Amino acid sequence: MRRREFLMGAMLGPSTPSVPNSILIHEHVLVDFIGAEKASPSRYDAEEVFRIARPKLEELKSFGCVRLHECTPNYLGRDARLCARLQEAAGIEIWTNTGIYGAANRSAVPEFARQESARDLAKRYVSEWKNGIGGLKPRFIKTAVNGFPLEPLDRKLVEAAAMASLETGLPIASHTNGGGPAAEAQLEILAGLHCPAAKFIWVHAHSEKDHKFHESVARTGAWVEFDGISESSAEWHRECVEWMQGRGALTQVLISQDAGWYHVGEKGGGTYRGYTYLYSGFLPLIPASYWGRLLVDNPRRAFA
Template identity: 45%
Template sequence: MRSIFPSLLFFLSLFSCSTPENNPPYFNSVTGSFPIDSLGLTLIHEHMLVDFVGADSVSPERYDQEEVIAKVLPYLLEVKKYGVKTIFDCTPSYLAKDPILLQKLSEQSGIRIVTNTGFYGAVGGKHLPEFVFTESAEQLADRWISEFEDGIDDTGIKPGFIKISVNEETPLREVDEKLVRAAGITHQKTGLKIASHTGTWATASQEVAILQEMGISPSAFVWVHAQAEDDFQNYLRAAELGVWISLDGIGWGVEEYVDRLFFAKQNGILKHVLISHDAGWYDPAKPGGGDFQPFTNIFEKLIPALKAKGFVDSDFEMLLIENPKRAFGLN
């Protein structure tokens, strides 16, 4: 195994040997539940398969699982060489979330994969089934709670977090507010954390306010795609509340993330930051699944760039090991 910084393998070995007492925090993966201390080096926002055709047309018949595995598996084995132990797959329902496919990829790669529950409201609701517009937040939450308790569909595979998305509007659209409330109810019943595809703080702060009204700590909320925020002072505001700031498009570029992470380090808020690539994306609409984006920019480009700015091993351990563990543990 290639080490990305000298102390990483030792750090991981401590986790694998830990034996916490009496109901330790845990996480759900597609191959079962494990103590959160075994999460290890984690990428918290990636995609194996995504189908953007829309909720009214998405179907498992649009792709062949074995073809997807043949395309995706080499990329998982590639990033495994950097010590990655767990990957969160952020493809939600009605965008081709396929827990069995993820289970096969996990078993063949040796990387634990975490899937989700929830619905995706962005793109004007294109990826929402019709019942989302008529059911209440409580009814939607019942669906997601059932997946946590009984498994997704008939797979027995349980989600490890809630994935929703909202449109960038002020005020939030009615259906987007309902999705946030449904996620809040689900969190209250299950402990699952809420990762919301958002963008700017103007939108994320509205979501946080709804959760606070429900008596939910902002620490249950992951501000997905926070790299869209141009006012870095809003990172400080989010961190002060306890929100998780997810900088998760590193598969598509590095420079803008160096600036944001340097700001976070200089201002003492790295402990509130999560990083990932938002990479992968086998697309059934494209020949051969299209161009699959590797999961390696963090290790090959971002870490060297940050080291040149004064980052040290403990910073990377915090971003890639400690923060995911603190953000996503269940009790």
């Protein structure tokens, strides 16, 4: 990014908090919680989703955002073809993912993932990276653990993600139930496989209320993601950001909203929360000097 462009965006002030070249690293367009065995594009009207999502993305673009990471994993409603269409129509880059999501009491874990080895699952992820999905190439690995202590299936999914990361260079975004202890346990698995901590993103780190874990994970070189930013959570997220800045660890922090999305199974897709509160409501709560670090520099490093 050109530093001059960012300074011009920052000078607009809290009333128009545009951040040129910014990236939202954890959002959703569509999610289906029906379960791995039933999830299918036949359960929704892609044209309806397109009509609803497109203006939300176009609005986001007006705030300077150039890329959105669509974090819906396979078997939970991932639709790369839809994302490819929206990317072209809205003029904003959309990244999709590969991997298996092990949270939500395993509802999005297909039977083959329970039976196959970590190496076999890693081969599946690498194949999607090589061959693409619905016109898009996955740019990160999305996985999840269901809690702490990690169960054998949790460990296998993390091992598969680490193996695939070593072969592809893709970062691992791990939805982490179980807070700091679960994040540290995953980092131990990565270390055992010689996968760099810098490839690990602790998703939903804001759910951990003890800041000592935020700092300790950041010190390993891993990424601490405070997503879920909304009007009701803004003060806690501000505290998380300021605390990390005070410890000299803001260089390892990512922020996003976990917003959207079209809820498959609900009439009209339910309530679709847009993607702009982070700009209009949250950024004015923190110094403008943080904006470029959190929304431009750190995302580009974490997902390089």
